[in-house]
Amino acid sequence: MQLGKIPRIRLGEYPTPLAELTNLTRRLGGPRLFMKREDLVGIALGGNKVRKLEYALAEALAQRATAIVTSGAVQSNHVRLTIACANRLGLKTYAVLRGERPSAPTGNLLLDHILGAAEIHWVDPKAFSTREELVQATEARAQELAEELRRRGERPYVIPNGCNPLHSALAYAGCVLELLEQMRALNLAPDGIVTACGTAGTQTGLILGSLLFAQGQIRVVGVSVSARAEVLRERIRRNLEEALRFLGLDLPIPEEAIEVHDGYVGPGYAVPTPEMKRAVELLARTEGILLDPVYTGKAMAGLLDLLEKGVLKGMENVVFLHTGGVPALFADTQAPAFYPGPA
Numbered sequence: 001m002q003l004g005k006i007p008r009i010r011l012g013e014y015p016t017p018l019a020e021l022t023n024l025t026r027r028l029g030g031p032r033l034f035m036k037r038e039d040l041v042g043i044a045l046g047g048n049k050v051r052k053l054e055y056a057l058a059e060a061l062a063q064r065a066t067a068i069v070t071s072g073a074v075q076s077n078h079v080r081l082t083i084a085c086a087n088r089l090g091l092k093t094y095a096v097l098r099g100e101r102p103s104a105p106t107g108n109l110l111l112d113h114i115l116g117a118a119e120i121h122w123v124d125p126k127a128f129s130t131r132e133e134l135v136q137a138t139e140a141r142a143q144e145l146a147e148e149l150r151r152r153g154e155r156p157y158v159i160p161n162g163c164n165p166l167h168s169a170l171a172y173a174g175c176v177l178e179l180l181e182q183m184r185a186l187n188l189a190p191d192g193i194v195t196a197c198g199t200a201g202t203q204t205g206l207i208l209g210s211l212l213f214a215q216g217q218i219r220v221v222g223v224s225v226s227a228r229a230e231v232l233r234e235r236i237r238r239n240l241e242e243a244l245r246f247l248g249l250d251l252p253i254p255e256e257a258i259e260v261h262d263g264y265v266g267p268g269y270a271v272p273t274p275e276m277k278r279a280v281e282l283l284a285r286t287e288g289i290l291l292d293p294v295y296t297g298k299a300m301a302g303l304l305d306l307l308e309k310g311v312l313k314g315m316e317n318v319v320f321l322h323t324g325g326v327p328a329l330f331a332d333t334q335a336p337a338f339y340p341g342p343a
């Protein structure tokens with residue numbers, strides 16, 4: 001199966017911009033740093049979900065779905081973008097959110113209301129002792145909701161949080177091809193791509209893209225925002241194998257192709273860290289670019305530290321993937337990290 005033959009419905013504006021971070025490069029004394037602006041993909045404040053949803057929603061349309069069911073955290077970028085993309089296609093979105101229901105919506109949740117989710121259901125975290133249990137219960141609630149909708153006469157299509165691994169892999173392999181063309185126009189080639197790693201779908205796709213379109217010569221560096229590196233590495237390998245099988249390719253996956261750093265999570269998922277705050281402020285103040293506090297802020301903190309420690313030595317052109325998430329800067333849970341209040 002060829003990548004270009006897999007059904008995909010175009011929802012974003014491509015290519016997403018590639019910006020050279022000249023001030024930051026100067027400040028750090030090299031390597032040349034670039035940023036692939038997936039946050040500027042042109043729909044509902046953007047982010048890495050749009051490319052993935054182009055595959056998921058194409059499948060939903062092929063199955064003649066009348067409603068989309070999805071799930072995520074209270075401040076889920078995935079849920080916001082699913083509603084926005086489904087709106088473009090005239091489909092309703094039913095969302096299940098895990099977390100405390102706030103008295104007033106802020107950040108992504110406010111946008112979910114503006115975009116007009118058909119229904120928002122809540123899973124109370126107090127009933128669960130671990131985040132994994134809560135995530136599983138939320139996904140299970142989404143399946144139940146789909147059953148309920150079927151009984152109401154709808155044809156629901158369920159999109160898991162972060163999209164299914166195959167759609168993610170195809171989406172971000174395609175992004176690598178796009179990036180290679182943009183770099184080639186500058187007479188350059190990317191030595192490395194640095195990305196936030198959540199469900200790991202994006203990183204899986206970037207590695208697939210490196211293997212398919214650059215003979216594995218682009219080093220893909222993932223910075224975990226939540227899980228341990230070994231858990232993510234195993235997930236990436238499994239999903240890469242599945243994607244290669246789907247494409248009918250028999251390519252070896254070298255051990256070193258799967259690189260995840262988990263030293264930048266801090267106390268937990270979406271919990272602000274001083275390094276994240278410094279990274280967000282640095283990009284804002286050198287380049288006028290806003291990162292987000294949950295994903296790209298921590299990933300950039302990782303990139304800065306890995307550069308300082310010499311872990312990325314030998315790379316001349318490094319691309320940071322801006323995967324979006326900026327609405328979370330305005331979330332009641334995140335804003336105080338940047339402005340604790342008047343002195």
Ligand SMILES: Cc1ncc(COP(=O)(O)O)c(C=O)c1O
Pocket residue numbers: 047048077078162168196197198199200201202203292295296323324325326
């Ligand atoms: C802004 C942002 N960046 C990065 C990620 C991580 O992407 P993935 O789940 O594909 O690892 C997410 C996922 O929720 C996200 O919303």
